[in-house]
Amino acid sequence: MNVVVVGSGIAGLTAALHAREAGHSVTVVTKAALGDGCTGYAQGGVAGVYGAGDSAARHASDTLIAGAGLSNAAAVDVLVADGATRIAELISRGVGFDRSADGELLLGREAAHSHARIVHAGGDATGAAISRALVAAVRRTAIEVVENAFLVDLIVCDAAVRGIRLLTDGVSDDLEFDAVILATGGAGHLYAHTTNPAGTTGDGIAAALRAGVEVADLEFVQFHPTILAAGPAFLVSEAVRGEGATLIDDEGRRFTFDAHPDGELAPRDVVSRAIARQAAAQGSPVRMDATMLGASALAQRFPTIDRVTRERGFDWSREPIPVTPAAHYLMGGVVTDLDGRTSLPGLFAVGEVARTGVHGANRLASNSLLEGAVFGARAAAALDSSAGSAPPFRSQKSPLNLADSVTFRDENARRPFSRAALQQLMWDHVGLLRTDGGLADALGTISGWRAPTPRSVTEHEDANLLLLAEATASAALARAESVGAHYRTPDRVEALQLETV
Incomplete structure (x- = not known):
């Protein structure tokens, strides 16, 4: 099978390596250089090593509690059951996790974990160590790597994905593949202040939305x-x-x-x-x-x-x-089953671009690198049975466009579109604390904006951010209750507007 993996973080490179080892022809397409993206910035570690008194069941319980009742228990069980194997695999690929003088893995504890079960590398440089090891592993294989290539869209024919459209050095190119694995990360640059590196603009989720692929839980932004x-x-x-x-x-x-x-x-x-x-x-x-x-x-x-x-x-x-x-992190995204399959046959999603159901309304610390490794491997293993299936778990459905059902101030609609204006609007009204009025005003403004017809990578990014902003604000307005990272306050309580000093 001819497979393309779009993205080169832990999820994408794990999927690529497993797919190649299973005998598939694999191409990795990445927006910047191989290994760029959020993985290399991860200071925290990988949860899943259990000491005395701890267990996978306890890890699962902590994950479900953090998810505020909206996690998929079956997905969580897969995460913790496969965790030890994936961590051992990372070690075998050259990740030097920190160890004690007697050679035992050092275990750390982070917020909402009941036990110390997190392994780190280089103290606070775990992601960088993982990225280096996986990039080196890919370079040792026959995997083709295409760098500095922007995902414009998915190519869909006869109700299945058939390839991808790329923009490289200003030139658009359609490439045909038997299966596409999205590993494009999240959308931190929807907001004025983010931990995410430049380029984290939700490109994979936006492409999935345009292709009619099911997306959910975009309101859950950590x-x-x-x-x-x-x-x-x-x-x-x-x-x-x-x-x-x-x-x-x-x-x-x-x-x-x-x-x-x-x-x-x-x-x-x-x-x-x-x-x-x-x-x-x-x-x-x-x-x-x-x-x-x-x-x-x-x-x-x-x-x-x-x-x-x-x-x-x-x-x-x-x-x-x-x-x-x-x-920092998007819990929602492209809806998948337990093997990364999406609602579009032939299309898989892994890592932060995916909504596996593991995180629910709030991600437990150090579960993201683990999720990328676990579900990246599972998606590769499922390639030979990629006919597609309806994902078995769905949370509350969130309409993507509520513009006709909200009122908004005329002066907001007249504000000119720019990325900075969009990011500040999302920060102010679709951020940590949300109100009915603020969400409605934000959605009205976003719905009234039109990005220029995209030609450059930056313009395509702006269009993707605008599409995702409308979907995120719509989902946040539709979910009336406060749960996890989605926190609604009464209209009489003004949402906080934070500024980084």
Whole structure:
């Protein structure tokens, strides 16, 4: 079978390697250089190694609790059952996870995990280590790699995917394949502030929407609680809080316990909202205090964070550092079954572009790299039976266009479209805290905008972001209840508008 994998993070490269090892002809198409994307930026680790008193069942329970009742239990069971095998595979491919003096894997704990079960590499450089190992593994095979190629659309014929349309150096090209595996990542650049690297513009989800593929749960956007609030967005790993760092207000009080008994180790959505409210109340960013860990431990355990914080003028071994939330991860996406199949025969989706059902309304920390490895391998194994099937699990359906059923202010509709204006609108009204009025106004504005006919990569990205913004705002307006990362406040409570300092 002739297979194309679009994307080169952990999910895409795992799928490509497994497909090649199964005898398929494989091409990897990537928007930038091979290995670019979110995987290489991941500071956190891979959950799934169980010590004394821990088990896959406990991991599954923690995942379901974090998902706020909307996770697919069968998908979660697959995730934890296959986890150990996939971690062992990463080790065999050359990922050097951190070990103790006696050679045992070092296990860390992060928010909402009941046990220490997370393996890291290079302290806080797990994603970079994984990306290097998988890129090297791909380079050793006969997998064809096409770099700096932009996915314009899926080619659909006779109700099945037949290939992809690419834009490379300004030239459009249609390529035919027997199966397409989307591994294009999320859409962090829908928002004014995000941890995601440039280019994370939802291209795979947008292409799927245009092809009529089922998409769900776009309203569930996870905001990472702790981004360094000084300079360009830089994530301060949840593992820092797992090691004992605290979050304090301007008087030094640990305020997160007001929101949840687990304090700093509560689920990400809870901690993010607590930080946002406290920052708004005091008029300045909250701070993370890691001074109790000491300079030597911080430098050894978190070398990347240690270097960047010092480059930006902070000695975090002696003083707390300012932090703020930012858009981080999309729990929704292209709906798949347990083997990555979508509603369009021949089309698979893996990684953040997919909605496998694992994450529900809120992703558990360090489950994303695991999900990419587990479901990337499963999708490759299912290629020979890719006739397509209706995915077995669906959450609440969310209409993609509610423009006819909402009212909005005329002045909003007259605002000219730009990527920056869209990102700020999404941040203000479809972000951490959402109101009926804010969502309706945002949707009205978005529905009234028209991006220019796309010719360049940037223009195609803008069109994709505008399409996804309408779908996300529509889904958020349709889901009236607060659940997980989707938090609705009464109209009389104004949604917070956060600014990165």
